Amino acid sequence: MDNKTIYALSTVFGKSGVAIFRVSGNAAFEVFAKMTTLPAEKIVARQMYFTPLLDSVSRETLDHCMAVGFRAPHSFTGEDTVEIHCHGSKAVIKSVIKALSELPNYRLAEAGEFSRRAFYNGKMDLTEADGLADLIDAETAIQQKTALQQMGGTLLQRYDSWRNALVEILSYVEAYIDFPDEDIPQDVVENIENGVFKTAETIREHLQGNHINERLRDGFRVVIAGPANAGKSSLINAIVKRNVAIVSDIAGTTRDVIDAYVDIKGYPVVFSDTAGLRDAADEIEKIGISLAKEKIAESDFKIFIFDAATDGPEIFADYIKSGEDYVLVANKIDKLSADVKQQLISKNCLLISAKHNENVDALVDRIYNHFNDLYLKANGGLITRQRYREALLECLENLDRFNLQKDIALAAEDIRLACRAIGKITGRVEVDEILDKIFGSFCIGK
Amino acid sequence: MKTKYDVIVVGGGHAGCEAAAASARCGAATLLVTHKISTIGEMSCNPAIGGLGKGHLVREVDALDGLMARVIDKAGIQFRMLNLSKGPAVRGPRAQADRDLYRTYMLEALRQTANLELKEAAGEGLLFNDEKVSGVVLADGSTLEAGAVVLTTGTFLNGVMFVGHETSIGGRIGDISCAGITPYLKSKGLKLGRLKTGTPARLDGNTINWNVLEKQSGDANPQPFSFLTEQVTNPQIDCGITYTNEKTHEIIRANFERCALFSGLITGKGPRYCPSIEDKLVRFADRTTHQIFLEPEGYHTNVVYPNGISTSLPADVQDAFIHTMKGLENVEILRYAYAIEYDYVDPQELNHCLGVKKIPALYLAGQINGTTGYEEAGAQGLVAGVNAALYAGGGNKEFFVDRSQGYIGVMIDDLITKGVDEPYRMFTSRSEYRLVLRADNADARLTELGHQIGCVGENRYNVFKSKINKIKEFDNYASETFASYADVDALGIAVKHNGKKTLKDIMGYPNVSRETMIKLDSKINEVEPAIYEQVEIDAKYAGYLKREYEDIALFKRDENMKIREDIDYSKIGGLSTEMVQRFERVRPKTIGEALRITGVTPAAVTALLGYIKNA
Structure with a gap:
């Protein structure tokens, strides 16, 4: 990090209504003097000004913009900051970047640098910084909500409360070690064991309930599986409402697992179209089938689809384990009699016609309800980062190793390591390494 | 008597004795000045040495060739290994002393130390040469010159005693207090405070x-x-x-x-x-x-x-x-x-060598630094004494123990980075590397270090070398010799039959004792119990020790990130005034030290890190 003033386009590059530039650093307010017609010395912080936007060298007008300044430390980065809101045409954006680059001691921001500076200036701790990365990436309403919660520190509070509980337990164990002539009452020994057990269970629940939050970031995985020509590709197309897979009537057209990213009422969902499940002679197709089986095992929700005219739901008997993470879909119902339809309904099948877009909404609702239920159940806590998950697993591993029958020094070590594992999340150890990871995943200018 | 020494130690308590002896061992012409030679090594409170954490410190002082351990071995009247049933890492030796014998043997040990003189006088002030301390002023107005001075004044700085509402001036029952030194320290801008302690009837x-x-x-x-x-x-x-x-x-x-x-x-x-x-x-x-x-x-x-x-x-x-x-x-x-109340110097005024940052050539050890306990005092005395001798000798060498090497390092690091708000006492829980920092292996951790710096004599060094070689020899033997499953099963040791198991593997099982192992391999009978124990602990703690050594490697990485001495904290972007003040107060030498300062946030250290990496 140097002392230069950094700038970047904070909105997506391309044609858009408004483009926002952010400038941060000691010389940020130079923008007013060099690139506007405003009286620079009279600029009031946190007040928007409408002004012509000028080239910093030729003083020719590039655009008309709104500009606002924030004085350190009352800004996102904790430094002097200026925002320029101009029109989002590629030509304007390019000319503004050029004008900014010609200001003395200015340079383009590196990936994640605004957040990094905010962190350095004590504006956020590590969990908050992580939450921000998600917010920037957030594409759906629910993702945004989780990211905001995390920014507010609910996650931090939760982790801290576990750490505090463990630290308290540890203090009892330590007392037992450091005061050998003091008698530790039996009820205290029991409290220690219960306390560790309880905390371990809480963390375990949190972990189990919570891969959902990683899904909120990366998307829930729904796999569409069924025999070749059951209409999988037509279904995915009906859901996505655009062509992502080649659809034809020749069995075995889809050889690869194809992903389509869809927003279902706020939930990010990745649909995978798979190769047909049947014994294939073709080598390439074989690979496709084994990939499909893998996808089914890994997925969060399975759509087992079959051609109601030729097959029944029984063909999936081997794939259905238990639980509610699947739906049986009878496709091509337009060719069926009312009797057959009734039979399929009694076998818990959902009847659709992918080709004629019939009842596809009901299927989408079913998927939404499944994920919404999961989300509501797990909403107590949020693990949106693999790093947290690993730290909590490490914590849990140490707690599970704990008992008071073993060498007390080792028992204490178990709790100490467990505490430290949680401490890693909030940035107490190996600071530099963790920072590199976090800030490496930020996009430029955000 | 001479009037010029390399090092003068003021105070004849537990810190003073170790400081004077350590300085003399390093070859410095050393003088110990105390009110009364007859109270050298006095146990003013509890007649005991050692305990948890404290016993660890005594072993470390011994590993550096200090006096306490040898003296208590001769003066002890009841020895107990605390936590004997609780595992080697948290065992601590403790002994009650015959108070008179302790004084007698301590005085004898000092008198047998080459390069060391004792003088009965009251140190009441300091001599300065510019900003540097250059000697001591005695109560009678006479002066003694020194290349470095160690103050170990205990509870004697403006000591006030309380029995109920009755107060009297003094550093200990029957002894006068010392009012002269405090003004010198205050005049140099040091922050002082008051602490209290007490002793029963x-x-x-x-x-x-x-x-x-x-x-x-x-x-x-x-x-x-x-x-x-x-x-x-x-x-x-x-x-x-x-x-x-x-x-x-x-x-x-x-x-x-x-x-x-x-x-x-x-x-x-x-x-x-x-x-x-x-x-x-x-x-x-x-x-x-x-x-x-x-x-x-x-x-x-x-x-x-x-x-x-x-x-x-x-x-x-x-x-x-x-x-x-x-x-x-x-x-x-x-x-x-x-009860007694006395002046102490905020230990954040000190560096890792126990030198006063604002006053060159002045070192402090013991209760004056806000600690309590003979062992804490003795350990600091040793570090201060060695550094005073090194300083007076004019070289650039410094001696300090880091947190991964010993409780001495933990204590001094805690003191100088966190300060104190009550008298500081050692506990094993203060160390993050407790399984490594054991009382039984203090020599393996520190004797080599002490020998390099010059405070460990040849006699001890030879004893140490011979022990280390025996441990290595037995470790090799136990690691390379395979046990037969038939024999192991016959002894009733529950061992899974997967792969070949060495003797050391078997030693690592809980409840497998030396006696059992002798039955497995009669050669072990020839291995001294102390040697056996070192290899046994290594085997029994194996997985945990490995992790601790990995942690130590990370710790050393942070300690190796040095901060320039002339760094201007106010120049670091975005540090709050409070953080700047906290850094300024301690002026940490490394990123690791910066991380441990009380009240300093990780974000502030990250800013510091960013600054030094890009400056």
Whole structure:
């Protein structure tokens, strides 16, 4: 990090209504003097000004913009900051970047640098910084909500409360070690064991309930599986409402697992179209089938689809384990009699016609309800980062190793390591390494 | 007598003795100045050395060729290895001392130390040459010159004693206090504060009814403190145990307003872990009884130290409550308890070598740095003494122990990065590398280091080298020799038959003792128990130790990220004024040290890191 003033386009590059530039650093307010017609010395912080936007060298007008300044430390980065809101045409954006680059001691921001500076200036701790990365990436309403919660520190509070509980337990164990002539009452020994057990269970629940939050970031995985020509590709197309897979009537057209990213009422969902499940002679197709089986095992929700005219739901008997993470879909119902339809309904099948877009909404609702239920159940806590998950697993591993029958020094070590594992999340150890990871995943200018 | 020395140590307590001896061992012409030669090595409070954490410190002092361990081995009258049943990492040696013998052997050890002179005088001021300390001013106005000075004034700096509301000036019962030094330190801008401590009444053992009391005996096989002592030869004596009761508590509660502590006469903070009896009653209000140990102060004295009832209550209340306890109904009180309040220097003024950052050539050790305990004092004394000698010798060398090397390092690092708000005492829990920093391997951790810097003599070094070689030899043997499953099963050791197992693997199983291993391989009978133990601990702690060594490697990485001495914290972007002040106060030398400063946030350290990496 140097002392230069950094700038970047904070909105997506391309044609858009408004483009926002952010400038941060000691010389940020130079923008007013060099690139506007405003009286620079009279600029009031946190007040928007409408002004012509000028080239910093030729003083020719590039655009008309709104500009606002924030004085350190009352800004996102904790430094002097200026925002320029101009029109989002590629030509304007390019000319503004050029004008900014010609200001003395200015340079383009590196990936994640605004957040990094905010962190350095004590504006956020590590969990908050992580939450921000998600917010920037957030594409759906629910993702945004989780990211905001995390920014507010609910996650931090939760982790801290576990750490505090463990630290308290540890203090009892330590007392037992450091005061050998003091008698530790039996009820205290029991409290220690219960306390560790309880905390371990809480963390375990949190972990189990919570891969959902990683899904909120990366998307829930729904796999569409069924025999070749059951209409999988037509279904995915009906859901996505655009062509992502080649659809034809020749069995075995889809050889690869194809992903389509869809927003279902706020939930990010990745649909995978798979190769047909049947014994294939073709080598390439074989690979496709084994990939499909893998996808089914890994997925969060399975759509087992079959051609109601030729097959029944029984063909999936081997794939259905238990639980509610699947739906049986009878496709091509337009060719069926009312009797057959009734039979399929009694076998818990959902009847659709992918080709004629019939009842596809009901299927989408079913998927939404499944994920919404999961989300509501797990909403107590949020693990949106693999790093947290690993730290909590490490914590849990140490707690599970704990008992008071073993060498007390080792028992204490178990709790100490467990505490430290949680401490890693909030940035107490190996600071530099963790920072590199976090800030490496930020996009430029955000 | 000369008037010019390389190093002068002011104070003859536990810090002063180690400081003077360590300085002299390093080859510096050293003078120890003390009020009374007859009270050198006095145990002003508890007649005991060691304990948890404290025993670790004594072993470390010994590993660096200090005196305490050897002296207590000769002066000890009851030896116990604490936590013997709880695993090697948290075992701590403790011994009660014959107070007179301890003084006698300490004085003898000092007199046998080459390059060391003793002088009976009161150090009442410091000489300066520009900003640098250049000697000591004595009470009679005469001066002594020195290349470096170590202050180990204990509770004597403006000491005030309290018995109830009665106060008197003094550093210890029967001794004067020292008022002269404080103004010198204050004039140089050092931050000073007040702390308090206390000592219980002393009882006449001839008037205690020992027959009705529980006994606490020493270990059947007493283990010496020093790595050089082969065997403890002193006969062991018992202590008695009695308890406070409802009646005791009633009397104390009725007189709360008469004690100096609660009436606000004492403003300094006392140690939370060694509370006065009135403190205990307030803090543990629901407990109806507290254990009191009755510890004889020696073989040939009737004086008994009642461990657990220090107080600042007036004499008549002490009289009343002491007589309520079992066995003490008719006891004679030889001396009443008192509390003492004294000046200390904020240890954040110090560096890792215990040198005062603002005053070159001046070193501080012991209670003056806000610690409590003979062991804490002795350990600091050793570090201060070695560094004073190195400084006076004019080289650029410094001696310090880091947190991964010893409790000495943990203590000094805690003191200088966090400061103190109550007297600092060592606990094993203060170390993050407790499984590595054990009392049993202090020599392996520190003797080589001490030898390199010059404070470990050849005799000890040779003993150490020979031990280390024997450990290596046995470790190799145990790691390379395979055990037969038939033999292992025959001995009833539950071992999974997967892959070949070495003797060391088998040693690592819980409940497998040396005796069992001898049955497995009779050659082990020839291995000394102390040698066997080192390899055994290594085997039993294997997985945990591996992790700790990995942590130590990370710690060393942070310690190796040096911060320039002339860094201007106000230049670091985005640091709050508070963070700048905290950094300025300590001026950490490394990123690791910066991370440990009280109140400093990770974000602030990250900003610092970013600054030094990009500056």
